[in-house]
Amino acid sequence: MWEHEQLVVRTGKRSGMTTMVALHSTAAGPAVGGCRMKRYDQITDAVTDVLRLSKAMTLKCEAAGIPHGGAKSVIVADRPLTPQLRRDVLLDHADLINSFDGAYRAGPDVGTGPDDMLVLRELTPHAYCLPEEHGGTGSSSGPTARGVLAALKAASHHVFGTDDLAGKKVVISGFGSVGELIARSLEGAEVVVSDVDASRRTAEFGWAEPDQAYEVEADVLVPAAVGGVLSPETVARLNVKLVVGPANNQLTDDGVADLLEERGIVWVPDHVASAGGVIYTLAREDDGADHQTALRRVDRIEETVRELLA
Numbered sequence: 001m002w003e004h005e006q007l008v009v010r011t012g013k014r015s016g017m018t019t020m021v022a023l024h025s026t027a028a029g030p031a032v033g034g035c036r037m038k039r040y041d042q043i044t045d046a047v048t049d050v051l052r053l054s055k056a057m058t059l060k061c062e063a064a065g066i067p068h069g070g071a072k073s074v075i076v077a078d079r080p081l082t083p084q085l086r087r088d089v090l091l092d093h094a095d096l097i098n099s100f101d102g103a104y105r106a107g108p109d110v111g112t113g114p115d116d117m118l119v120l121r122e123l124t125p126h127a128y129c130l131p132e133e134h135g136g137t138g139s140s141s142g143p144t145a146r147g148v149l150a151a152l153k154a155a156s157h158h159v160f161g162t163d164d165l166a167g168k169k170v171v172i173s174g175f176g177s178v179g180e181l182i183a184r185s186l187e188g189a190e191v192v193v194s195d196v197d198a199s200r201r202t203a204e205f206g207w208a209e210p211d212q213a214y215e216v217e218a219d220v221l222v223p224a225a226v227g228g229v230l231s232p233e234t235v236a237r238l239n240v241k242l243v244v245g246p247a248n249n250q251l252t253d254d255g256v257a258d259l260l261e262e263r264g265i266v267w268v269p270d271h272v273a274s275a276g277g278v279i280y281t282l283a284r285e286d287d288g289a290d291h292q293t294a295l296r297r298v299d300r301i302e303e304t305v306r307e308l309l310a
């Protein structure tokens with residue numbers, strides 16, 4: 001069933017490249033969501049991605065008590081991007097964002113960052129997370145990691161009877177910006193990381209090949225790479241008691257949550273665990289909260305997860 005307010009797919013007049021915005025819901029307020037820049041095999045894969053991710057943003061805002069709806073945008077990187085082409089496609093995307101008259105406000109996501117938001121801002125006011133030297137809050141990876149750690153605390157208490165993961169074995173699939181921050185914060189835990197990019201391997205942590213990360217015998221799995229990683233097949237192979245991570249849309253479909261429950265594995269929904277970035281950004285950039293106040297709002301994820309699991 002179609003449940004989105006709008007989906008607009010457009011060919012940019014400067015770049016000739018496809019960009020799209022899915023507006024899932026503005027019922028709670030203007031819709032927010034990141035701008036993903038990625039190569040897709042088929043344009044339909046990009047449409048599926050933007051529709052699912054925008055719906056997840058509505059759930060994320062609702063669970064975090066943020067007065068915003070959910071949206072997402074995608075820039076289909078179907079060719080190598082020179083700096084000029086990257087700039088052109090971002091300006092094209094800014095035109096598309098403007099066509100929503102403020103109903104969609106963009107931030108960075110996989111493949112984009114604060115510098116790209118600065119380019120968007122040349123043509124649209126509806127871009128968050130500019131670099132700090134330009135008055136924005138920069139990358140949201142830090143607050144996102146903090147939110148995951150808050151969720152981990154509450155979930156660990158529920159599953160292991162202690163907030164502290166010291167002495168526990170934790171597998172982090174996706175050793176990118178959020179995954180690395182989480183790995184470095186887990187003092188006293190045995191941390192194993194995994195990434196498709198083998199250059200990310202470091203002697204500081206254990207290493208699992210990406211196709212084996214979901215089978216490692218451990219206490220906790222942290223999905224921190226891409227979505228769609230928890231399928232009936234991967235859930236059957238899991239060897240952990242708890243799954244908590246920032247990756248958006250971890251389940252291939254909602255029925256996988258039942259399979260996790262049948263196996264006695266506690267899973268914290270990603271739209272709850274990964275909300276730290278959006279909570280922090282909106283607190284600072286919309287509400288004018290200072291850094292510490294915004295972090296305290298992120299830390300409330302712990303309480304949300306406690307209530308959810310209870």
Ligand SMILES: NC(=O)c1ccc[n+]([C@@H]2O[C@H](COP(=O)([O-])OP(=O)(O)OC[C@H]3O[C@@H](n4cnc5c(N)ncnc54)[C@H](O)[C@@H]3O)[C@@H](O)[C@H]2O)c1
Pocket residue numbers: 109110111139140141142144173174175176177178179194195196197200210224225226227246247248274275277
């Ligand atoms: N950064 C944020 O503020 C934020 C907020 C909410 C959700 N998320 C989600 O969290 C996840 C991680 O975000 P990030 O900012 O760290 O991204 P990132 O791009 O910095 O890191 C992702 C890492 O995953 C690796 N990877 C990709 N595919 C993989 C696979 N199949 N198996 C193992 N590793 C793989 C990449 O090589 C990369 O190192 C993403 O799914 C993102 O959508 C991030």
